[in-house]
Amino acid sequence: MQDTFGRHITYLRVSVTDRCDFRCFYCMSEEMQFLPRKDLLSIEELDQVCSTFIERGVRKIRLTGGEPLVRRGIMELIARLSEHKDSGLLDEITLTTNGSQLAKHAHEIKRLGVERINVSVDSLNPEKFAEITRRGNLNQVIEGLEAAKDAGLKVKINTVALKAFNEDELSDMLGWCGTHGFDMTMIETMPLGEIGGNRSDQYLPLTEVRARLEADWTLSPSDHTTGGPSKYMTVAETGQKVGFITPLSDHFCDSCNRMRLTCTGTLYMCLGQDSAVDLRAALRADATLGKLNAAIDQALHLKPKGHEFVIEPGNDGPALKRHMSVTGG
Numbered sequence: 001m002q003d004t005f006g007r008h009i010t011y012l013r014v015s016v017t018d019r020c021d022f023r024c025f026y027c028m029s030e031e032m033q034f035l036p037r038k039d040l041l042s043i044e045e046l047d048q049v050c051s052t053f054i055e056r057g058v059r060k061i062r063l064t065g066g067e068p069l070v071r072r073g074i075m076e077l078i079a080r081l082s083e084h085k086d087s088g089l090l091d092e093i094t095l096t097t098n099g100s101q102l103a104k105h106a107h108e109i110k111r112l113g114v115e116r117i118n119v120s121v122d123s124l125n126p127e128k129f130a131e132i133t134r135r136g137n138l139n140q141v142i143e144g145l146e147a148a149k150d151a152g153l154k155v156k157i158n159t160v161a162l163k164a165f166n167e168d169e170l171s172d173m174l175g176w177c178g179t180h181g182f183d184m185t186m187i188e189t190m191p192l193g194e195i196g197g198n199r200s201d202q203y204l205p206l207t208e209v210r211a212r213l214e215a216d217w218t219l220s221p222s223d224h225t226t227g228g229p230s231k232y233m234t235v236a237e238t239g240q241k242v243g244f245i246t247p248l249s250d251h252f253c254d255s256c257n258r259m260r261l262t263c264t265g266t267l268y269m270c271l272g273q274d275s276a277v278d279l280r281a282a283l284r285a286d287a288t289l290g291k292l293n294a295a296i297d298q299a300l301h302l303k304p305k306g307h308e309f310v311i312e313p314g315n316d317g318p319a320l321k322r323h324m325s326v327t328g329g
């Protein structure tokens with residue numbers, strides 16, 4: 001699958017639910033209106049859409065959300081997708097999780113063929129963790145991470161860098177990741193959805209973060225890539241990697257290889273743009289999948305060149321109405 005800018009689409013990110021047991025303050029507002037369950041694609045339908053993408057050349061699938069591990073039937077979906085891995089059509093199934101349910105699921109996830117996962121942790125201070133997630137328990141996530149290690153899952157920690165909130169912790173967190181054998185990715189906050197707060201109070205450019213980390217750690221450029229937007233450095237003292245995702249301070253759209261499916265079957269071609277096609281209607285209208293394939297062709301045609309995020313004083317509202325938890329971060 002190739003879009004009109006010559007980019008090959010080999011990566012599908014699937015938000016399997018918009019619901020979550022946390023309410024991280026940069027991601028959601030306190031009072032979220034979630035989608036009615038009847039609007040969701042069933043597990044069979046999610047499998048059908050993913051399988052069609054795989055047949056058309058997608059080699060990697062990431063399950064995300066909302067919180068993917070609170071979606072009923074998620075293990076069945078992973079099991080079904082694993083069959084494509086066994087047949088050699090798919091290179092990787094992975095997931096991004098807040099870790100709250102990981103202690104329960106880590107071994108099963110690994111058994112079903114997932115090799116690596118991203119776990120989001122924005123603070124290692126229990127009070128701050130509770131504050132940022134509005135209802136999360138750091139201990140539960142740490143237990144989940146222990147279970148993941150024990151199961152043999154490779155873990156990468158995702159951390160959103162937040163001005164005046166966790167900026168003074170980031171260097172210690174990098175050290176903690178090194179001790180546990182985790183890579184780490186730092187992310188700039190993106191202006192997605194109304195969160196009931198001011199984003200320019202949160203936005204911290206990673207150029208600043210990196211300069212501060214370099215005072216404590218020896219970082220050298222790494223050619224490591226996961227096919228995503230993260231630019232990696234190796235931390236000499238720990239041997240682990242640290243990645244920087246800089247949608248605001250340094251765009252990465254020219255090499256974009258992905259599309260994003262929501263739990264209701266809407267396919268977004270860009271995290272930061274509104275263009276979308278409705279795969280649920282196409283799927284339900286035609287059991288032979290002709291309409292689904294035609295809708296995917298239309299999506300390839302519509303994929304925009306890139307996003308246009310800005311966060312600056314006086315210009316710090318959402319670039320888009322939809323939250324990251326809808327499109328899948």
Ligand code: SAM
Pocket residue numbers: 020026027064065066067068096097098118119120158159160187188189190191192324325328329
């Ligand atoms: N609930 C899971 C989790 O937290 O890992 C998966 C979904 S969450 C939307 C995926 C990632 O998006 C997390 O690492 C989260 O920190 C990040 N994220 C959410 N809202 C964001 C925003 N506005 N800007 C940047 N990253 C965001």
Ligand code: SF4
Pocket residue numbers: 020021022023024027028065066067098120325
């Ligand atoms: Fe939930 Fe993940 Fe959003 Fe936090 S970042 S509210 S854990 S979806």
